Amino acid sequence: MRTWSSGARLLLGATGLALLVIVTPAVAGPLDGPGAQKALVCSACHGFAGNSRGDTVPILAGADAAYLKKALSDYAGGRRPSPEMEPYAKMALHFGVDEIVAYFASQPRQATPVKTDRAAVQRGRAAAASCTVCHGADGKGDRAKLIPDLTGQPSGYLQNQLLLFKQDQRSPGDAQLKALKLLIQSLPDETLADLAAYYSSLR
Amino acid sequence: MTQLSRRDFLRATAAGVGLGAAAGGVLGGCAAPVKGDLARKSGRRVVVIGGGWGGATAAKYVRLQDPSIEVILLEPNRTFVSCPFSNLVLSGVESIDTLTFGYDRLRAHGVKVRHETATAIEPDTKRVRIGEGYLEYDRLIVAPGVDFMWDQVEGVAGRESTVLHAWKAGPQTVELASRLQALPAGGVVLMTVPPAPYRCPPGPYERACQIAWYLKTKKPDAKLVVLDANNDIVSKTALFKAAFRNYPNLDYRPTSKIERVDLEAREVVPAIGDRVRYDVLNLIPPQRAGAIAIQGGLADTNNRWCEVNHVTFESPKRAGVHVIGDATTGLPVPKSGNIANATGKICATAVVHLLNGKEPPVLAPGNTCYSWVSDREAIAVVNAYRIDNGKVVQIEQKLTPRAAVSVAQNSIAWRTSIWNDVLG
Amino acid sequence: MAVSRISRPAAAQTRPDRDHRIDLDVPILSEEPAAVPIRVGVDHPMEPEHYIQSIEVSIDRDPVPAKGKFLFSPANGRPWAAYQMRSGTGGLVKAVAVCNRHGEFLASHEVRVVEGGCSTPPERGARDRAGSPELRLPRAMKAGEPFEVRARVIHGSYTGLVLKQGKYVRELPEYYVKQMTVWLDDQRVCEFQMTSAVSPNPLIRFPLKVTRPATLRVQFVNSEEQRWDVLQAIRV
Numbered sequence: 001m002r003t004w005s006s007g008a009r010l011l012l013g014a015t016g017l018a019l020l021v022i023v024t025p026a027v028a029g030p031l032d033g034p035g036a037q038k039a040l041v042c043s044a045c046h047g048f049a050g051n052s053r054g055d056t057v058p059i060l061a062g063a064d065a066a067y068l069k070k071a072l073s074d075y076a077g078g079r080r081p082s083p084e085m086e087p088y089a090k091m092a093l094h095f096g097v098d099e100i101v102a103y104f105a106s107q108p109r110q111a112t113p114v115k116t117d118r119a120a121v122q123r124g125r126a127a128a129a130s131c132t133v134c135h136g137a138d139g140k141g142d143r144a145k146l147i148p149d150l151t152g153q154p155s156g157y158l159q160n161q162l163l164l165f166k167q168d169q170r171s172p173g174d175a176q177l178k179a180l181k182l183l184i185q186s187l188p189d190e191t192l193a194d195l196a197a198y199y200s201s202l203r
Numbered sequence: 204m205t206q207l208s209r210r211d212f213l214r215a216t217a218a219g220v221g222l223g224a225a226a227g228g229v230l231g232g233c234a235a236p237v238k239g240d241l242a243r244k245s246g247r248r249v250v251v252i253g254g255g256w257g258g259a260t261a262a263k264y265v266r267l268q269d270p271s272i273e274v275i276l277l278e279p280n281r282t283f284v285s286c287p288f289s290n291l292v293l294s295g296v297e298s299i300d301t302l303t304f305g306y307d308r309l310r311a312h313g314v315k316v317r318h319e320t321a322t323a324i325e326p327d328t329k330r331v332r333i334g335e336g337y338l339e340y341d342r343l344i345v346a347p348g349v350d351f352m353w354d355q356v357e358g359v360a361g362r363e364s365t366v367l368h369a370w371k372a373g374p375q376t377v378e379l380a381s382r383l384q385a386l387p388a389g390g391v392v393l394m395t396v397p398p399a400p401y402r403c404p405p406g407p408y409e410r411a412c413q414i415a416w417y418l419k420t421k422k423p424d425a426k427l428v429v430l431d432a433n434n435d436i437v438s439k440t441a442l443f444k445a446a447f448r449n450y451p452n453l454d455y456r457p458t459s460k461i462e463r464v465d466l467e468a469r470e471v472v473p474a475i476g477d478r479v480r481y482d483v484l485n486l487i488p489p490q491r492a493g494a495i496a497i498q499g500g501l502a503d504t505n506n507r508w509c510e511v512n513h514v515t516f517e518s519p520k521r522a523g524v525h526v527i528g529d530a531t532t533g534l535p536v537p538k539s540g541n542i543a544n545a546t547g548k549i550c551a552t553a554v555v556h557l558l559n560g561k562e563p564p565v566l567a568p569g570n571t572c573y574s575w576v577s578d579r580e581a582i583a584v585v586n587a588y589r590i591d592n593g594k595v596v597q598i599e600q601k602l603t604p605r606a607a608v609s610v611a612q613n614s615i616a617w618r619t620s621i622w623n624d625v626l627g
Numbered sequence: 628m629a630v631s632r633i634s635r636p637a638a639a640q641t642r643p644d645r646d647h648r649i650d651l652d653v654p655i656l657s658e659e660p661a662a663v664p665i666r667v668g669v670d671h672p673m674e675p676e677h678y679i680q681s682i683e684v685s686i687d688r689d690p691v692p693a694k695g696k697f698l699f700s701p702a703n704g705r706p707w708a709a710y711q712m713r714s715g716t717g718g719l720v721k722a723v724a725v726c727n728r729h730g731e732f733l734a735s736h737e738v739r740v741v742e743g744g745c746s747t748p749p750e751r752g753a754r755d756r757a758g759s760p761e762l763r764l765p766r767a768m769k770a771g772e773p774f775e776v777r778a779r780v781i782h783g784s785y786t787g788l789v790l791k792q793g794k795y796v797r798e799l800p801e802y803y804v805k806q807m808t809v810w811l812d813d814q815r816v817c818e819f820q821m822t823s824a825v826s827p828n829p830l831i832r833f834p835l836k837v838t839r840p841a842t843l844r845v846q847f848v849n850s851e852e853q854r855w856d857v858l859q860a861i862r863v
Contacts, residue, residue: 031268034564040548041569044541047620054616056609083601084613087587088569090598094589095567156612400658404744434662434711434827441750458779458828475763475777475830504655532658537745570745584745602747 035103055156062109111152124198158196254278257528258346260547289372324499347493358464393481404438415450432460446576492530508532573614581611649734668707679706688718704773704836711826760857
């Protein structure tokens with residue numbers, strides 16, 4: 001297995017990525033370790049090393065491991081209904097979910113390349129006042145409470161999740177999400193789009 | 204990817220093996236055919252035949268996992284045109300340019316891309332022949348895609364170049380789109396579907412939807428007849444049936460294998476049922492593994508597809524030679540781009556481990572497959588797998604409940620990520 | 628794909644004066660388990676005193692082992708049939724031919740089946756439009772010379788079985804074409820008894836011999852006793 005440092009050189013050459021130069025030792029190379037191998041199939045949708053570049057598929061790189069594990073468990077159990085994720089979630093549970101989520105958690109995050117509309121971002125910032133109490137003023141959430149870092153996620157994905165919360169299709173009956181859903185249900189769909197744009201624009 | 208150039212479908216091309224050194228010269232733009240060792244091997248080398256969804260992925264991932272291994276990729280085409288989404292070029296929803304990529308980013312990973320055609324595999328001497336030249340390898344990954352069994356289509360022999368399959372995206376896709384645009388009033392488009400297995404099980408039905416949508420929108424009195432050799436829609440059956448109901452101009456006929464084609468009379472006679480007269484013919488022929496895999500002795504007892512080890516993708520017939528993507532058989536997976544990409548990554552990992560004297564990890568592929576049933580809605584099927592006693596076994600298959608714009612949006616996100624995964 | 632197997636008498640009644648060799652054509656490897664092509668026949672005369680009465684096909688390992696029984700009469704001219712069958716597991720295909728004089732003969736051939744795709748299991752209780760029986764005869768037919776008939780009806784084929792935890796479990800009743808009967812004018816020529824292990828839209832090929840102009844009638848009957856007829860005049 002090649003060393004981390006040779007991996008850094010390789011990736012700098014291929015993608016011009018400067019991030020690896022400044023990373024901390026907690027970050028692993030994108031193909032190091034058993035989690036990387038078990039997560040190979042994921043890059044087809046989620047991008048290399050979990051850095052999705054699409055609008056409706058979330059970035060897994062740098063996400064909290066416990067949060068990702070809960071998400072996979074919810075997809076596998078049908079609490080987050082998704083024909084596109086359910087089989088893969090079961091696959092992750094079969095092959096070793098802890099290694100897989102640890103792998104993604106250790107990858108450096110690249111913010112989404114999907115552009116957001118400036119006006120929508122402004123409207124979203126105003127509407128986000130009531131979101132900061134849980135999601136933080138910086139949008140980075142609270143790991144201990146399994147509140148995810150929303151910053152830099154593609155707006156299409158964030159918007160879809162907001163709509164799923166609004167329709168109570170995501171984790172229906174989950175007591176911990178009740179307050180969140182009530183808040184979202186008080187907002188029109190256009191505002192949800194603006195919120196998605198705002199959080200997507202944060203870094 | 205085929206080993207034969209398809210850049211100009213109008214030029215008659217022999218659908219066979221062994222074009223020899225001349226082909227290498229024409230395709231590579233080299234001055235004169237070269238004999239002997241084309242590139243002396245110094246360290247460990249992996250040669251990859253085919254720069255499609257499987258081959259390009261495998262080449263890249265060998266380099267990513269062990270840059271001390273030299274990787275040479277043989278791909279006659281200078282550009283990569285994505286078959287997934289190419290059906291949307293027929294309806295005008297997508298442009299061929301969006302689906303066309305070069306190999307530069309692959310080269311930036313250190314993959315040595317040579318636009319040449321492998322003409323033979325010599326497993327005993329561990330060489331790949333390119334005409335009279337050759338390349339030595341330590342491990343060979345064969346990702347040749349599919350080739351067409353024209354001999355099974357009576358009435359076409361010798362005139363294959365005049366029959367549009369558009370089953371390898373590129374000039375034929377553009378030509379078929381033009382013919383649809385030029386369809387006369389009240390014209391008939393005839394599409395034939397070969398017996399499974401063939402590349403991309405839902406592909407013909409997505410194409411039927413795209414053509415039917417186009418005709419419904421732009422040629423309201425034209426119709427599309429589909430003669431399907433299979434007894435029913437092969438993939439996403441109920442979802443496509445529902446989609447077909449939106450197209451009264453679509454006449455779908457199952458259990459209608461082609462008996463013969465009369466190119467002069469512009470008629471296709473099925474094995475049973477009425478003959479169909481056409482203005483535009485899209486004939487998708489029966490398929491087998493790319494010719495180089497057959498030549499290399501990698502094919503199974505039917506001499507059609509290649510059986511492989513489910514964990515390493517090594518051929519049980521030729522040690523040191525691996526086969527991935529559409530050319531394989533025996534795994535309960537479809538011949539899809541996603542599977543080619545997944546098996547490319549798994550095979551690359553296995554090859555790197557084997558070259559380093561290590562046990563390859565036990566991994567399984569996954570399949571995600573989107574089909575657009577109109578200009579804005581899509582459906583999907585997803586399959587996850589595991590390994591049981593050394594064999595790929597399905598964990599689960601899921602389908603989207605109905606056609607939806609959100610599924611189409613997800614397919615755009617998928618293609619963005621996977622094109623990058625394959626080539627960039 | 629063509630493989631011949633010399634058959635052996637299952638229970639010799641009179642000493643046979645010929646081989647009674649069954650030609651059983653099935654692929655060694657089928658990549659489409661819902662549509663495994665099969666052609667089975669015997670090189671044997673079809674005279675009133677000496678003819679092949681029936682050929683029956685089965686695969687013991689399958690959840691629906693019976694794959695069809697073809698009943699012939701001398702009016703077939705030759706004893707053979709070709710169609711497509713369904714096999715969930717693959718295994719040993721057995722063909723049993725019965726000669727009216729010499730009894731049973733058996734041939735067998737191994738078929739391996741691989742599931743290769745993303746095909747969906749049949750929709751629960753789906754009933755597509757059924758019917759539209761069709762015939763195909765050769766352009767020119769000669770009196771006294773057997774020719775090939777093709778007959779097809781559009782109809783689903785559902786075993787009603789679902790694989791659950793490695794075992795086949797019945798979830799729904801079967802729904803399939805159970806019989807095809809063939810007449811020349813009033814004379815019944817042959818009959819094909821099918822099961823839900825015959826592929827959907829059964830397309831059957833079989834031989835027929837005529838000595839004078841007649842009307843060919845083929846009738847399909849399904850598991851719910853619905854019938855479809857198709858007729859065609861034969862000119863010789």
